[in-house]
Each structure stands twice: as structure tokens, then as C-alpha cells.
Amino acid sequence: MTKFTIRIHLTNVSGTGAVQLLKCLLPSLEMQENCRVESIYLPDRGELNSYASPNESTEILIYHRQLFNVVSRLIECIFTSSLFDKNTPLLVLGDLPLRVNCSQTVFLQNSHLLNTNKIDFFNFKYFVSRAVFRFNLPFVDAVIVQTPFMSDLFKRNYPRFRGGVYTIPQPVPNWLLKSSIRRDRSNWSSGRKLKLIYPAAVYPHKNHSLLACIEKDSDLPIEQLTLTMDPKLNPACHLDWICCVGHLSSNGMLAAYSNIDGLLFLSNEESYGFPLVEAMHIGVPIICPDLPYARILCGSEAIYFDSNNHESLKFAINDLFFRLNKGWWPDWKNQLLEIPNDWDAIAKKFLDIAVSPRQLI
Numbered sequence: 023m024t025k026f027t028i029r030i031h032l033t034n035v036s037g038t039g040a041v042q043l044l045k046c047l048l049p050s051l052e053m054q055e056n057c058r059v060e061s062i063y064l065p066d067r068g069e070l071n072s073y074a075s076p077n078e079s080t081e082i083l084i085y086h087r088q089l090f091n092v093v094s095r096l097i098e099c100i101f102t103s104s105l106f107d108k109n110t111p112l113l114v115l116g117d118l119p120l121r122v123n124c125s126q127t128v129f130l131q132n133s134h135l136l137n138t139n140k141i142d143f144f145n146f147k148y149f150v151s152r153a154v155f156r157f158n159l160p161f162v163d164a165v166i167v168q169t170p171f172m173s174d175l176f177k178r179n180y181p182r183f184r185g186g187v188y189t190i191p192q193p194v195p196n197w198l199l200k201s202s203i204r205r206d207r208s209n210w211s212s213g214r215k216l217k218l219i220y221p222a223a224v225y226p227h228k229n230h231s232l233l234a235c236i237e238k239d240s241d242l243p244i245e246q247l248t249l250t251m252d253p254k255l256n257p258a259c260h261l262d263w264i265c266c267v268g269h270l271s272s273n274g275m276l277a278a279y280s281n282i283d284g285l286l287f288l289s290n291e292e293s294y295g296f297p298l299v300e301a302m303h304i305g306v307p308i309i310c311p312d313l314p315y316a317r318i319l320c321g322s323e324a325i326y327f328d329s330n331n332h333e334s335l336k337f338a339i340n341d342l343f344f345r346l347n348k349g350w351w352p353d354w355k356n357q358l359l360e361i362p363n364d365w366d367a368i369a370k371k372f373l374d375i376a377v378s379p380r381q382l383i
Contacts, residue, residue: 025056026377031063031106032070032115033085034095038223038269039296040131041069044115046196050369051113052077057373060110092147099154113376118151119158127164127376133293133315134227136175159183164379166190166372168294171318186379190371192294193363194303197272203280205305210283210346215245216339218286218309219278221270221297222250229288229311230257233264235332242336243343247286248278279304284342287316290329295319299361302354307346309338323352 030051035044052059052075061081065071075082087094095118103121106112111125117132130136134148135155164186167173173189193199222228230249236242238260246265249256253266270278279300284307287297292315299319301308310316311329325341328334362368 025058026111026373027058027060028111028113028373028376029061029063029106029108030059030113030115031120033063033065033098034091034116034118035065035070036068039294040116042195042296043131043192044070045073046365047115047192047369047372048073049076050365051372052080053366054370054373057377063106092150096150096154099158111376111379113372118154119162121158121161123161125376125379126162127166127372127379128162129166129372130172130176131168131293133172133175133291136172136179156180164188164375166375168192169315169318171314172293186375188371188375190368191361192296192299192368193361193365194296194300195272196365197276198279198300198303199363199365201276203276203304207351212347215243216283216343216346217246217248217281218244218284218339219248219282220250220286220288221275221278222287222289223269224251224255227289227291229290229329232288232329232332232335233258233261236261236336240336242339244339248282279306282306283346284309286339287311288329288335291315298324302357302361305352305354307342307352309335309342319357321357323354323357 032044035041059077059080061083062075063083063085064073066084066086071084085098099118100121106120107122107124109124112120112122114120114126114128117128117130117135119126119128135152159180162185165176166188167176168191170189173187176187224230234257236258244263246263249264249266250268250270251266252268256264256266258264285297285301287295287308287310289295290311295315298308298310298316302320308320308324310320310324310326312326313329316324325338327338
């Protein structure tokens with residue numbers, strides 16, 4: 023069997039969702055029999071900094087940053103990219119391409135990079151990142167995205183891209199795949215209120231601020247809405263049913279998921295939306311924005327609202343309460359047919375593209 027060799031670059035992966043994804047994907051990438059990972063470039067901070075390769079032959083290299091992250095990233099991707107320029111194909115898992123001459127495949131998870139018509143001078147980070155992405159795209163042979171929505175958005179914004187664009191959705195994290203949490207019916211008891219969760223880090227596009235628009239005297243049927251943020255950052259302290267618990271470990275998430283009536287998802291922009299996939303995998307109701315990323319994942323089973331209208335959100339919450347009292351429960355069977363359940367199979371697809379980026383598979 024011919025054994026291919028690749029390198030993996032993830033020096034800037036720090037977001038909660040991306041970190042959880044790579045903690046599942048990296049070991050599977052390294053365990054593929056037909057491919058050897060020559061080296062992995064890791065960040066100098068965060069959870070992935072301590073990643074330990076299962077293969078003794080894999081070289082672990084830490085990329086140290088001395089300046090502000092956005093400036094350091096600009097220098098890394100454009101001015102010092104030669105550090106990563108070898109003959110071995112490069113799989114970049116951190117969104118931004120490098121200015122290298124070797125074969126390069128980029129895993130694009132950040133939908134902000136595709137908003138090319140949005141000139142955001144006030145958010146310097148996104149402005150610089152979009153500029154770097156566009157500037158270095160000619161050095162990319164293939165792009166991997168997570169949904170058809172992201173694929174269409176990429177092709178619409180970069181119609182002159184000559185490489186391949188591949189759509190590969192991912193399974194839920196291993197900690198959830200291995201759990202026994204499944205809900206095919208409601209444990210709802212008439213007379214009580216809703217227990218909801220919104221697992222999301224504190225970023226503007228996560229839209230926590232919509233909660234601040236809900237009046238204190240709103241008679242919403244919510245017993246508790248759990249937010250995975252620091253209590254000091256509570257976006258709506260006037261609502262006594264909001265409970266901020268900080269970042270939850272995998273065990274904490276399992277405990278939280280086993281005790282909810284539904285997922286409340288507020289985000290204005292996502293490339294994928296792992297909490298939506300997790301909620302469908304478990305089998306619980308979902309309230310989410312009426313936006314393309316959510317429609318593609320959740321189909322007709324979710325309860326939708328206008329992401330810019332708190333009255334629409336209140337209506338959706340009341341709608342879930344009404345449905346549960348009538349005995350309703352979602353059936354995610356058809357939507358889950360589009361979601362894989364094997365990280366090793368996903369890793370193989372990534373590697374097949376990385377070693378032959380311009381050959382359709």
C-alpha cells in the first residue's frame with residue numbers, strides 16, 4: 023500500500039467549537055493507515071497546545087507569537103510563510119491560507135471570511151483576516167467547507183477560484199457519540215415551564231444581546247435558560263430565569279443536555295452550528311434563527327424566529343411551550359441522514375483531498 027505524507031497546520035485555532043472539532047479530528051487523521059503525518063504545527067496557547075501525537079514519528083512544532091494575534095497572524099500568513107513551505111502537502115485547519123508554493127488544502131470554518139461585501143473597519147481582526155484570505159487564495163489548491171451553504175457562499179464570493187471546493191460535514195463530538203443520551207419522546211409534564219440551553223462563547227455574532235431586549239415582566243414560560251458564559255457577562259441580568267454557568271466540560275455538557283426541554287440558538291452567523299447537530303443527535307426540540315445555515319441543517323422540524331426581533335423570539339418560545347403541552351416532539355431522522363457518525367471516515371476524506379487536492383473523490 024502506497025503511504026502518503028502530509029503536514030497539518032493549526033497554529034491559530036482557538037475558538038471553542040473549532041477546538042472541540044479538532045480534538046476529535048486530529049487523532050483520526052493520524053491513525054489513517056495510508057497516510058503519515060510528518061509534522062503538526064500547534065498554537066502556543068489554548069487546549070490544542072498540549073496535543074500529544076499517538077505516533078512517535080510525528081514532529082510536533084509550536085508556533086510562538088510575540089505580537090498581538092491579528093498582527094502576528096498577518097506576518098505568519100504573508101511574510102514568514104516560507105517556514106511552512108516544503109514539498110510535503112499542507113493541510114491548513116485554521117481558515118487562513120499561507121503564502122506557500124507546496125500543495126495546500128484549507129479547511130474553512132469561519133463564515134466571516136466570506137462576507138467580502140462587508141467592509142468592517144471597526145472590527146480590525148475580521149477586516150485583516152478577509153484581506154489575507156483573499157490575498158493568499160491563489161496559493162490554495164482545495165478548500166473544505168462543512169455545508170452546501172458555505173460552499174455556495176464561497177463560490178459566489180470567489181468565482182475565479184481554480185481549485186476544488188469540497189463539502190464535508192462532521193459528526194457530533196466523540197464525547198456525545200459515545201454517550202447514551204437519546205430522546206425519542208418528551209419527558210414533559212404539564213404545568214411546569216421550559217428548561218433551555220444556549221451553549222455559545224461570547225462573540226457579537228452569537229447574538230446574546232437579543233436577550234437584553236426581552237422585558238423583565240414578560241410572561242415567558244421559561245424555568246431556566248442556561249448560558250455557557252461567565253456570570254459577569256450576563257447579557258440580561260434583569261431576567262431571573264437566565265443562569266450563566268461558564269464554560270462546560272464534556273461531562274458538564276452531557277449533564278446539561280440530559281436535563282433540557284430544548285436548545286435555544288440565537289447566532290446570526292455560522293459556518294455549521296455544532297450545537298444544532300448535537301441537539302438533533304440527542305433528539306430534543308430546537309428554537310433557532312430563520313437563516314440559511316439553520317434551515318439547511320434543521321429543515322422543517324425546528325421552530326424558527328427572526329434573529330433581529332425579540333418579539334419573534336418570544337413567540338417561538340411560547341410556540342414550543344404550546345407544542346409540548348399538546349404532546350409534540352421533533353423527529354430528526356431525515357436531517358440526521360445528512361450528518362456522518364464516524365470521525366475516521368471523515369478524516370480519510372480530508373486526507374484524500376489533501377494528498378490529491380484537484381482530483382474529485
